[in-house]
Amino acid sequence: MEDILLASTILIFSAIRLATPMIFAALGGMFSERSGVINIALEGLMLGGAFTAAVVTYELSNPYVGFLTALIAGGVLAALFAVSVIKFEADQVVAGFGINILMLGVPALLSGAIYDAAGSTEQIAKEYLLPEFFRLNVASILAFLLVPLAWYVLFKTPFGLRLRAVGENPEAADAAGVKVLRMRYVGVILSGVLAAAGGAYMAIGQSSFFTKGMSAGKGFIALAALILAKWRPFHVLVACLFFGFTEALAIQLQGAPWAKLPSGEPIPVQFIEIIPYVLTIIVLAGFIGLSRAPKALGIPYSKEK
Amino acid sequence: MKIVREALYPLIAVAAAFVIGGIIILLIGENPFVAFRLLVENSFISAKGIFETLHYATPLIFTGLAVAIAFRCGLLNIGAEGQLYVAAFACAWVGIKFGGTIVTVGDVQQDWSWASLPAFILVPMCIAAAVIAGSFWGFIPGYLKAKFGSHEVINTIMLNFIAIALVSYFTQYYFKEPGDPILQTVPIGDSAWIPQLHTFLPFVPEDVPLNVAFILALVMCAAMYVFLWKTKWGYELRAVGENPSAAEYGGISPKKQIIIAMTISGSLAGMVAIGEVLGFRHNYYHGFSAEWGFWGIAVALLGRNHPVGVLLAAIFFGMLLRGGIFVDAFTEYISKDLVEVLQAIIILFVASMQKFSK
Numbered sequence: 222m223e224d225i226l227l228a229s230t231i232l233i234f235s236a237i238r239l240a241t242p243m244i245f246a247a248l249g250g251m252f253s254e255r256s257g258v259i260n261i262a263l264e265g266l267m268l269g270g271a272f273t274a275a276v277v278t279y280e281l282s283n284p285y286v287g288f289l290t291a292l293i294a295g296g297v298l299a300a301l302f303a304v305s306v307i308k309f310e311a312d313q314v315v316a317g318f319g320i321n322i323l324m325l326g327v328p329a330l331l332s333g334a335i336y337d338a339a340g341s342t343e344q345i346a347k348e349y350l351l352p353e354f355f356r357l358n359v360a361s362i363l364a365f366l367l368v369p370l371a372w373y374v375l376f377k378t379p380f381g382l383r384l385r386a387v388g389e390n391p392e393a394a395d396a397a398g399v400k401v402l403r404m405r406y407v408g409v410i411l412s413g414v415l416a417a418a419g420g421a422y423m424a425i426g427q428s429s430f431f432t433k434g435m436s437a438g439k440g441f442i443a444l445a446a447l448i449l450a451k452w453r454p455f456h457v458l459v460a461c462l463f464f465g466f467t468e469a470l471a472i473q474l475q476g477a478p479w480a481k482l483p484s485g486e487p488i489p490v491q492f493i494e495i496i497p498y499v500l501t502i503i504v505l506a507g508f509i510g511l512s513r514a515p516k517a518l519g520i521p522y523s524k525e526k
Numbered sequence: 527m528k529i530v531r532e533a534l535y536p537l538i539a540v541a542a543a544f545v546i547g548g549i550i551i552l553l554i555g556e557n558p559f560v561a562f563r564l565l566v567e568n569s570f571i572s573a574k575g576i577f578e579t580l581h582y583a584t585p586l587i588f589t590g591l592a593v594a595i596a597f598r599c600g601l602l603n604i605g606a607e608g609q610l611y612v613a614a615f616a617c618a619w620v621g622i623k624f625g626g627t628i629v630t631v632g633d634v635q636q637d638w639s640w641a642s643l644p645a646f647i648l649v650p651m652c653i654a655a656a657v658i659a660g661s662f663w664g665f666i667p668g669y670l671k672a673k674f675g676s677h678e679v680i681n682t683i684m685l686n687f688i689a690i691a692l693v694s695y696f697t698q699y700y701f702k703e704p705g706d707p708i709l710q711t712v713p714i715g716d717s718a719w720i721p722q723l724h725t726f727l728p729f730v731p732e733d734v735p736l737n738v739a740f741i742l743a744l745v746m747c748a749a750m751y752v753f754l755w756k757t758k759w760g761y762e763l764r765a766v767g768e769n770p771s772a773a774e775y776g777g778i779s780p781k782k783q784i785i786i787a788m789t790i791s792g793s794l795a796g797m798v799a800i801g802e803v804l805g806f807r808h809n810y811y812h813g814f815s816a817e818w819g820f821w822g823i824a825v826a827l828l829g830r831n832h833p834v835g836v837l838l839a840a841i842f843f844g845m846l847l848r849g850g851i852f853v854d855a856f857t858e859y860i861s862k863d864l865v866e867v868l869q870a871i872i873i874l875f876v877a878s879m880q881k882f883s884k
Contacts, residue, residue: 261679311877314602314679318823319873326866327550333861334554340863433863441683448680491695498684505676514677 232469237361238427240465242267242419242436244364246443247450247457248371249415253299255375255452256408257388257517262302262317263416264440265324270295270417271424272328275342275431276335284351284425288360291421292414298324299413303406310521321440329433340433342424351426360422365458367415372454384408388515391522401522416440445501452515464497532835535882536828539875540842543868550867554859561860565849574731575848577723581736583844585610585798585815587743589822590829590836591750592664592794596678597831598754599787600767601671605682606795607819608689609663613796615693616659617803618711618810620652622701625715631704638701638712645717652718653800660796661789663689668788672781678788686819694812701810709812720804739801746794747833754833763787795819816847824869827876843869 246263253260273294278287302320305311329340336343351359375381386394387404395401419439424431442464450456471493481487548558569579589606596603603609621627626642628635643651667681694709701711722737724730754760765773766783774780802814825843829835846869850862 259679261683305874305878309878310881311874312602312880314604315823315827315877316874318604318820319870319877322820322824322866322873323870326863326868326870329863330550330554330861330867333863334859337859339861438687441687444680445684486699489695489699491691491698495688495691498687501684502670502676502681505680506670506674507676 228473232466232473234356235469235472236462236466237357238465239468240461241358241361241364242423242427242439243443243446243461243464244368244458245360245419245422246416246440247446247461248364248367248454249412249419250444250447251371251375251412251452251454251457252384252408252415253412254447254518255388255515256384256405257391257515257520257522258303258306258405258409259313259519260302260317260409260412261314261441261444262299262320263412263443264436264438265317265321266295266298266302266413266416267420267423267436267440268321268324268328268434269298269413270420271435272324272332272342272420272431273417274421275345275424276332278349278425279343279345279430282346282349284349287425288351288418288421291417291424295413295415295417295420296410297413298417299410300406302413303409306521307402307405307409310523313519313521325434328431332431332433342431345425345429347429349425350429351422358422358426360418360426363418364422368454368458375454385515387522388517391517391520395522405522416443419443442497445497448501448514449504467493467496532830532832535879536830536835536839536876538879539828539872542875543871546871547864547868551860551864556857556860561853561857561864564852564856565846565864568849568852569845573729574734577730577734577736579841579844579848580740581734581844582847583840584736584740584743584801585818586821586825586840586843587740587747587837588797588801589795589818590825590840591746591833592791593822593826594829594831594833594836595750595754595763595794596787596791597826598767599763599783600770601668601678601784601787601791602823603664603667603682603788603791603795604679604823605664605667605685605819606791606822607815607817608682608686609660609792609795610798610815610819611686611689611693612663613656613660614799614803614814615696615711615810617652617656617799618714619696619701620655621648621714621718621803621808622712624648624651625718627712627715629703629712639715642715643717645719648715648718649720649804652714652804656796656799656803657793658796660799661793664792664795665785665789668785671788672784678784693810697810697812711810713809714803718804719808720800722805735806737801737805739797739805742797742800744837746797747837750794751833759786795822821869824873828872 246267250260250263270291274287274291277290278284305316306313332342333339383399384404387401391401446460446464449460471490474488475490551558551561569575592606593603623639624641624643627639629638667678670676670681671678697711703712720738724732762778763783765778766780770780825839829839846865850865853860854862
């Protein structure tokens, strides 16, 4: 009995740790997509944040400065993405994809040059990582607090109303005097700041250095969580925790001697790993309630039209 | 004049990539001209260089064509990576099961195959397996889009992860030689091998693994041109890409075209398996793809979704991928990640100039 209790406690804390970067990224993605901009760049924005946090924290031995610098870097990177898709009306998926590749290449190139270790930064001493309170990382606590805040901003403030209006019906919003493009810039930049926070936690909380492509698809799972949550903050939290839980379970089962099928074969973790992806496809197809995206999602807005 | 116009924006993007990449190299403290010379010249100075470049370009031609044909129908196939994974595994599976593969486990020889077929049957079977598996993995998002309207971008991203997990499962539990630390299948039967070019072309150096899949890639470029611009089916596919509602008004079913385009796209991506499994590695190796499915997007964008453009763009990126190894080896601070940076800048520039180049 105690074993089960212990195992489930470990599992729950592991799930929270694994969900944390996704909560940040998915909430970020929500601001971007609610304003009408598809954001598959979350993965790259996370990597940008992770790299910046790792370098700054290592150089200055201060995780808070590292974390804040990562937010700025994420915002700047997202601004680049925003210019491309808002000003130049680039295809949002293609440009987002470009940002992802850029953030595979640039951090690896720079870390190779700065630290002379192919694609990784130096290990940060444990005392300079983001601290834990009550066994929860400060970033996890922040992520949880952000959920009601994001909900409040999105649904209870004039800013949130305008942001949603721009994503649903930009023509009407424009006619009502809302600056459509400006709102979209804000939405996308916010997504960069939040996704970078998730990345920063990965580099200076969950682990203690940056390595090339360390987000390993987390940005895409965050996007899946966002869709599953139908672009709503509290649902985002639930979806991210669920995905974190499946990942924690897969990790626990990997190589655990007791994890056997009745036939004596080890439980194939691959089947647990794909749960989030399969679920997303099913939800998108409308089998579990209709998943309705913001109406103007993916459509550039220009006044001449 | 049309050619000049078509080539102008891709060339601007490439130039911008080298300028911005050069600035980054300067910041790192290296000489950009030295780096770019290393990147480019090794692909020209020797026969080995040229044919190695073509070897690197071969999978990019297939994935570039795959992404391009979907683009022509107004779809973005980010799933070429998953499609080529399932195709490669299916291809190796047939090559093992019908290739008379004998595996030595301890002191015992086990026959893992069902049959040992001669090359003239086995090779077409392996090719068919690759094409069918790839096209099936492309058909799924096409069908989901046509039937439920769910976005092919999200679905293909999800299907990439699913494909890689499933293939890794089957490899790990059913097709790995016991005790092999590497996640790869046992080798396919010898009769499933397709020839490398040096075996019949004396001017190709012996250590270059360029194989007949490259010739198939060229044929597919021609076939795609004929299909898109000389047949009714190609016309209908493009019509949907240019204006779905007008196409529908003209009696073309966009849903049907979406499924067809994604299925063809998947089959083209699946053809990567032919060169890699039958012509080069002779087994399924997990991680064989250097993200070619994603490179295909850059190739199709730079090649303006035209078969000739795709061919040229694939050779250009093939050159960079090969050159990256030399940059890595012969400069102190620059790694082959430079190639990804250049790729990303090209993607961002081409995408941002789309508005002007229509």
